[in-house]
Amino acid sequence: MKKSIPFSYVIITGFMLFALFFGAGNLIFPALLGQSSGTNVLTANLGFIITGVGLPLLGILAFAISGKNDLQDLASRAHPIFGLAFTVILYLSIGPLFAMPRTGTVSYEIGIQPFLSPDAGPWPLIIYSVLFFGITCFFSLKPAKIVDVVGKYLTPALLISIAVLIITVLVNPIGSPQEPAEAYSSNAFFKGFQEGYLTMDTLAAFVFGIIVINSVKNIGITDRKSILGFTWKAAVIAAILLAIIYTSLSYLGATSVAGIGQLDNGGAVLAGVSDFYYGSLGNVLLGLIVLGACLTTSIGLVTACSSYFSRLFPKVSYNVIAVVLSVFSAVIANAGLANIITFSVPVLTIIYPLAIVLIFLTFLHNVIGGSRAVYLISLLFTFAVSLMEGLNAAGIPIPGVQEFLTDNLPMYSLGLGWLLPAIIGAVIGYIIYLVTKPSQSELKKADAR
Numbered sequence: 001m002k003k004s005i006p007f008s009y010v011i012i013t014g015f016m017l018f019a020l021f022f023g024a025g026n027l028i029f030p031a032l033l034g035q036s037s038g039t040n041v042l043t044a045n046l047g048f049i050i051t052g053v054g055l056p057l058l059g060i061l062a063f064a065i066s067g068k069n070d071l072q073d074l075a076s077r078a079h080p081i082f083g084l085a086f087t088v089i090l091y092l093s094i095g096p097l098f099a100m101p102r103t104g105t106v107s108y109e110i111g112i113q114p115f116l117s118p119d120a121g122p123w124p125l126i127i128y129s130v131l132f133f134g135i136t137c138f139f140s141l142k143p144a145k146i147v148d149v150v151g152k153y154l155t156p157a158l159l160i161s162i163a164v165l166i167i168t169v170l171v172n173p174i175g176s177p178q179e180p181a182e183a184y185s186s187n188a189f190f191k192g193f194q195e196g197y198l199t200m201d202t203l204a205a206f207v208f209g210i211i212v213i214n215s216v217k218n219i220g221i222t223d224r225k226s227i228l229g230f231t232w233k234a235a236v237i238a239a240i241l242l243a244i245i246y247t248s249l250s251y252l253g254a255t256s257v258a259g260i261g262q263l264d265n266g267g268a269v270l271a272g273v274s275d276f277y278y279g280s281l282g283n284v285l286l287g288l289i290v291l292g293a294c295l296t297t298s299i300g301l302v303t304a305c306s307s308y309f310s311r312l313f314p315k316v317s318y319n320v321i322a323v324v325l326s327v328f329s330a331v332i333a334n335a336g337l338a339n340i341i342t343f344s345v346p347v348l349t350i351i352y353p354l355a356i357v358l359i360f361l362t363f364l365h366n367v368i369g370g371s372r373a374v375y376l377i378s379l380l381f382t383f384a385v386s387l388m389e390g391l392n393a394a395g396i397p398i399p400g401v402q403e404f405l406t407d408n409l410p411m412y413s414l415g416l417g418w419l420l421p422a423i424i425g426a427v428i429g430y431i432i433y434l435v436t437k438p439s440q441s442e443l444k445k446a447d448a449r
Contacts, residue, residue, distance in 0.1 A: 005221055005230050013215055013230075014237025015156070020208050021056060021242060023103055023297030025199050027290060028110075028266025030246045033195055034253025035262060035269055037188055038180040041254040044192035048250070049243050051196025055356060057239045059205025062362040064213060064231040067224060070308065071206040075358060077365070078375035086358075087308070089351060094204050095305035096325050098344040100298055101332035104132045107294035109337055110267040111287030122334065129330040135295065137326035140302040141319055159241070161289040166248040168277050173251075175258025190414040197352050198341075206355070207304040302326060350383070350390035353418040357382045361426070374429035381425030385409070385418040 030048060037044035068074040071090065076083030093099065108128045116124055184191055209231070216230045253269050260272035270290075274282030306322040313321075332340070361368070361375055368374045385405070389412075392402050409417045 005216065005219070005226065009216075009219065010230060010233045011237060013212060014234040014241075015159075016215075017060075017208060017212055017234055017238035018241045019293075019296035020211070020300035021199075021201050021204065021238060021297070022245070022293050023099070023106075023199075025102065025106070026052070026201070026242070026246070027249065027270060027293055028106065029195055029198055030249035030266070031253040031256075031269040031273075032263075032266035033192060034177075034250035034255075035257055036181040036253075037184040037192070037250070038178045038254055038257070040180045040184050040188035041177055041250050044180075044184055044188040044195075045247055045250040047189040047192030047194075048196045049246055051193050052199050052201055052246060053239050053242045055196075055359065056201040056205040056242075057235050058363075059202050059355070059359050060209040060212065060231060060235045061228075062359045063206055063209035064228045066362050066365070070210060070311070072308075074206070074362065077361075077370070077372065078358075078379050079372070082376070082379065086351070086354060088312075089347075090203050090206065090355070091305050091308050093344070093347055093351065094200050094207060095301055096328045096332065098340060098347070099200050099204070100301050100305075100325070100329040101335070102337065102340050102344075103294035103298040103301075104129050104329065104333035105335075105337040105340060106267065107132065107290050108333075110271060111290045114271060114283050114287075125334055129333045132295070133298070133326040133330040133333075136298040136302055136329075137322055139299045140306065140322045140326070157288075157292055161285060161292060162245060165274065165277075165285060165289070166245070166252065169252045169255065169273065170248070172277075173255040174260070174273070174276060175255055177254040178257045178262075181262075187414060190411075190416070194415045197348050198345075200344075200348065202352065202355050202359075203348075204301070205359075207308075208300060210307070211300065211304060298329075302329075346390045346394035349393045349415075350386045353382050353386040353422070354379055357418075357422045368426070368430055369433055371429060371433035373432040374426050377429040377432075378422050378425035381421035382418045385412075385421050389415065389417065 030045070030052075033044055033048055034041050063071075063074065066074050070087075072083045072087040074083075075086045105125075108125055112124065112128055113120075179185075180188065212231055212234055213227055216227055221227060221230065252273055253266070256269060256273050256276075259276050260269070263269050263272060270286055271283065274286040276282070278285060302322055302325055305325055306318050309321045309325075310316060310318040357378055358375075361378060388398065388401055388405060391397055405412045405417060410420055411417055
């Protein structure tokens with residue numbers, strides 16, 4: 001008899017997924033976007049939601065539809081070398097190099113630093129990093145309990161803390177939205193779209209999707225249709241929560257300028273709004289929100305990264321890798337938030353388009369006959385453009401190339417120059433697929449990939 005999934009478990013898993021996605025960046029970026037976009041906040045927020053909510057939702061569903069056990073298997077539909085390289089780079093990006101250290105640094109700078117004297121020195125951050133990633137490591141060493149720990153306890157506490165601040169803003173806004181900053185005066189939608197990259201959530205979707213699927217398998221559900229239905233429901237719950245909170249935080253930022261002025265980072269915006277409404281108590285409330293958001297994301301990232309690397313290096317146990325990643329993240333966190341973000345932007349600019357294209361090719365897998373040529377050529381063309389954008393973001397553009405692409409490639413200046421090459425590459429790959437007329441046995445092999 002087919003085993004049913006309790007709806008309460010769907011809700012708990014949806015809460016868990018929301019909390020895993022909702023890290024520090026998800027707090028600070030919408031607030032700053034709201035301040036900067038001003039009267040164009042709705043347009044900018046729509047772009048942000050597409051990359052910050054829509055694409056991660058599609059990423060989770062694509063992974064569930066693929067039937068694959070991990071990202072490397074999925075990405076290897078293009079080529080095994082690409083599958084390995086892309087997966088390792090993605091896990092390092094959302095793991096110990098950027099996202100994990102950022103959870104510790106942001107929670108410190110917003111939740112702890114305001115209570116310290118300006119000449120406190122480096123030791124408070126060092127001590128905090130050890131404690132923060134020590135707690136992260138403790139929970140990560142019990143990966144089977146992640147749904148219970150995060151979904152039942154940490155997420156409700158996080159939602160309550162955020163709701164207190166957001167309801168206050170909605171009931172009694174500080175002021176009205178101001179004129180948008182120059183970057184948002186035109187093309188506000190595309191600016192918001194690019195800002196959504198910084199959350200890293202589309203990259204994390206491939207990883208967190210594995211956690212969701214494993215969570216339902218742990219209660220004895222194994223048939224593909226039930227797993228897909230469960231994943232869809234949990235992902236929609238998480239997406240709705242994210243969209244509501246992003247929109248509320250954008251509104252918070254847009255209405256705050258009259259009371260706290262135009263600020264240059266989202267953490268300062270949140271701190272200013274909290275202080276405006278609640279004084280010193282507001283800093284405590286904000287600290288709890290940020291700590292909850294960062295801790296849940298950090299636990300999820302360590303769990304996911306440790307699981308992957310323990311499979312990649314089977315002679316090293318999960319627990320050892322979890323400890324190593326936690327220690328490494330604690331060290332990197334002491335480089336400071338500004339440096340972590342600076343180093344991450346070029347890498348994200350390169351790999352984000354690849355992740356987006358992989359998601360859509362996964363949905364089209366049966367339509368394109370599972371053709372390796374479609375995957376490979378489309379991703380190759382995408383990479384050629386995203387690499388140029390990444391080099392430009394890193395401040396090392398190739399002379400003449402940036403100018404040529406800006407003048408000749410549609411939407412390149414908007415950060416979407418990879419879109420047309422990706423489509424052209426897929427069309428070329430599909431033509432090759434049709435011309436080569438694969439046999440039925442080859443089609444079956446493609447479907448099995």
